[in-house]
């Protein structure tokens with residue numbers, strides 16, 4: 001396919017790509033989609049707004065959330081793709097530059113690059129009414145949009161790039177600098193400054209640790225109590241240790257782990273932190289070994305939730321206040337699909353509503369639109385997204401090969417929309433709606449794949 | 457029915473640790489755009505048996521050719537392993553190559569190949585005089601084109617075993633009467649290898 005081929009098509013007439021499938025994004029999820037769709041025999045056109053692969057893990061990208069000391073939080077063998085291992089002489093928790101190298105190797109090893117159009121942004125997708133899709137592609141530089149028609153669309157646009165910024169009372173009056181964590185890259189930015197980090201997600205805690213050793217002063221404000229799972233437990237990466245307990249019923253595993261963490265890490269209240277108000281695994285634990293270490297060394301001062309800002313101060317709910325020069329909001333990201341009507345994904349209540357999907361992948365509204373990678377888990381998500389894209393590819397294949405079997409599969413699948421794949425009860429705040437329990441969800445994916453294979 | 461194991465609890469509990477591996481390489485003089493071949497043997501001699509004739513001949517026909525000694529074999533003999541570790545050695549080596557290789561397993565090396573195929577989507581899989589053991593081989597990743605080659609009179613991988621292996625992968629075995637079990641070392645080493653390479657030329661080259 002050559003660039004010139006599309007020149008003749010304006011935005012009005014769609015260039016028909018026949019049975020080809022369109023993939024949006026060439027991050028981890030998009031690359032998996034391209035490779036696994038091709039493995040099922042599909043022609044694939046993948047569009048990527050950046051000029052390179054890697055998405056979040058490519059620190060050169062404006063929207064990349066990685067900072068200089070980002071390492072995996074899930075261990076290497078719990079994160080690698082199930083059919084393309086990371087080199088076994090890499091460390092347990094590789095650096096972000098190694099993850100980018102891994103994704104680049106995957107791209108070249110499977111010859112994916114020739115199916116990716118770089119510097120091309122999908123600005124709109126529209127159903128044509130007969131199950132197919134019109135896709136409007138805009139070059140990032142220039143404005144000659146093209147309209148192309150595809151048999152299906154797989155959305156892999158990521159959910160770690162649209163900053164979620166809270167607004168506290170008096171925040172506009174604050175004369176110091178406020179930055180979302182996504183804009184924080186280098187410790188040089190904080191040297192010699194007094195910094196407040198807000199938010200206790202994995203990024204918040206990681207960044208606080210990096211800032212603690214570089215800034216003049218580091219406060220860390222968290223809203224509630226959290227479980228801190230150390231990166232190593234009993235001499236192994238924590239996720240391996242957890243897997244070794246997976247023969248236990250969930251409730252027992254929860255109790256044993258809670259006991260072990262209390263014993264090894266200690267009571268968070270001793271460190272001036274709040275006591276976790278929920279049981280371990282009721283919301284995904286934070287994997288972090290150095291936060292408590294820094295608090296113990298006095299290089300991080302823990303603070304509760306922010307109450308309000310003044311011109312030069314931040315006041316907390318416990319009545320204390322500090323005078324930071326820089327506030328870093330590690331307050332997460334919003335899930336945004338700017339290129340399609342939210343209703344197509346079963347979303348209501350504006351941008352921040354989470355899609356109601358079948359198995360975190362398919363929208364009950366239409367069988368030819370799928371989403372890959374829209375989840376968080378208590379473990380590495382790379383393997384989950386691999387099996388997601390296998391399921392998506394097999395589903396689209398089944399629709400072509402055996403419409404009757406496909407209709408039966410779909411009739412059974414639609415009532416599953418919005419189902420949660422979690423152990424017991426997980427917090428049901430919007431922030432947690434993307435969360436799955438690794439093992440529960442993987443089992444469901446396995447069943448779906450077997451069903452798709454079986455009804456062949 | 458094949459095994460499709462998504463959870464891989466064994467690996468999640470106890471990942472295979474890194475160990476030294478030996479790779480013997482024979483590259484074509486001119487790149488011919490053909491896929492790499494990765495040979496895996498089944499006993500302590502490891503990569504050596506392929507270096508004798510097969511690697512050079514394959515390279516001569518334009519295939520970059522690699523032979524692997526998994527842990528416990530050849531120059532990698534010091535570290536002991538088991539089937540899971542050997543399969544991991546194969547997947548690690550395959551993934552380290554610039555592009556997806558065809559993997560060729562001989563004798564007990566075919567069993568290692570069968571296990572490795574669940575962890576790596578080979579360009580194609582060739583089972584030579586396969587001794588697959590009693591376990592049902594797992595479902596290969598990516599459904600690679602598969603070939604089963606052997607000597608029906610080979611006592612170590614007899615006709616019945618070849619037919620069973622071929623049936624498992626849904627193909628018909630290719631017989632070379634008199635080639636023996638160690639066909640890469642036999643006087644007539646060229647014939648079965650040429651048949652394999654012809655099949656590859658017709659199946660995966662230029663695809």
Ligand SMILES: Cc1cc2nc3c(=O)[nH]c(=O)nc-3n(C[C@H](O)[C@H](O)[C@H](O)COP(=O)(O)OP(=O)(O)OC[C@H]3O[C@@H](n4cnc5c(N)ncnc54)[C@H](O)[C@@H]3O)c2cc1C
Nearest residue numbers: 025027028029049055056072073074122157158373380381
């Ligand atoms: C700091 C941090 C640490 C993490 N650590 C781990 C970990 O240890 N283990 C783990 O499993 N996960 C981890 N994650 C989760 C991580 O987000 C995922 O692992 C993964 O990188 C997400 O990949 P993705 O392909 O879904 O999205 P992204 O990597 O965001 O890729 C999406 C791509 O789509 C492109 N795109 C978006 N919209 C359009 C459009 N309209 N048109 C064209 N292109 C578009 C973007 O440019 C981007 O390249 C971490 C995340 C963060 C932020």
